[in-house]
Amino acid sequence: MSTVVSKLLQSPEPSIRYAARVRILGGDPDSSEISELLSEIKHSDRVNKILSKKDASGMLLPLDNPYKKWDGAHWALTLLADLGYPKNDPDILPIIDQVCKHWLKPEFRENDTINGRFRRHASQQGNALYSLLSLNDQSRMETARLLVELLLKWQWPDGGWNCDPNPQADDSSFTESLIPLRALALFGRQTGDKKVVDACEKAAEVFLCRHIYRRRSNNRIIKSDFTVLHYPCYWHYDILFALKVMAEMGIVADSRCDDALDLLESKRLPDGSWPLEAKYGRTLDEKDANRPSNSTYLDWGEVDVKSGNEWVTSDALYVLRAAGR
Secondary structure, three states: OHHHHHHHHOOOOHHHHHHHHHHHOOOOOOOHHHHHHHHHHHOOHHHHHHOOOEOOOOOEOOOOOOOOOOOOHHHHHHHHHHHOOOOOOHHHHHHHHHHHHHHOOHHHHOOOEEOOEEOOOHHHHHHHHHHHHHHOOOOOHHHHHHHHHHHHHHOOOOOOOOOOOOOOOOOOOHHHHHHHHHHHHHHHHHHOOHHHHHHHHHHHHHHHOOOOOEOOOOOOEOOHHHHOOOOOOOOOOOHHHHHHHHHHHOOOOOHHHHHHHHHHHHOOOOOOOOEOOOOOOEEOOOOOOOOOOOEEOOOOOOOOOOOEOHHHHHHHHHHHHHOOO
16 A cells, blocks of 8 residues: 555656645645645646636636536536645636636526426536635635525435436436535535535435445446446546545445445555546547547546556545545
């Protein structure tokens, strides 16, 4: 274990070194050493690529589609939040406002119900809220509360969210529920809002009562892709992403996570690392100017079940440390 952590601490990626020092080893995030590392993250090649399509106003192109997969403004913020980009940087405030204003437009807020339930892609507002809270402290709290109100309004009786227009659908969706839960839990930790904290406890049960990836009715795996390790997950779901959210909430030691934690540990390679087993979309060369949706210029590593991936490994070690393993 010490060997693989040492490798992460020597990574050329400052975000990996940050994750190793702060999230895995429990270092002081306010220390001068970490402050220097945050500055390195901000000026890294990866972040420069993420923010390379700024216009004169500081917003990201394409302005008419911030949700373009996987480099629209929505995804840019989501990635920055996960990479440990420093808080309260005025350079990205225009992008934060761009994304939040988009998801607070009337067409995304005024939805009819089907069978008494809101059918919304709540992961969209969820990612916007999580990015906002991760990247900015207090200057946009009014916007954050608007997003929180929407998510609470759309929450289903069983605790989660779902976009399924089928009137018979009565269970929440894993893919539409994990990200709103992550965002609301962060809001709850930052504000202590009891209503939000209670909503998060209810939402967490959607996953815990299914042991993170199994059906309640017969204990079978809900979807095979849930057991495969990805990075980034974007709006998708897998056991590592789910366990990461449970770790952030401080509940990953719940015994109902044990099955998923065992599965995660079983995927560890002989050198102590974890592989990237699959990824979403294609990685293209930057020279390809006409990048289609569902592709990226960012390289997160090649899919290889026999070789370790430092992005997956750093998340796995964080989860296991939080679980007391």
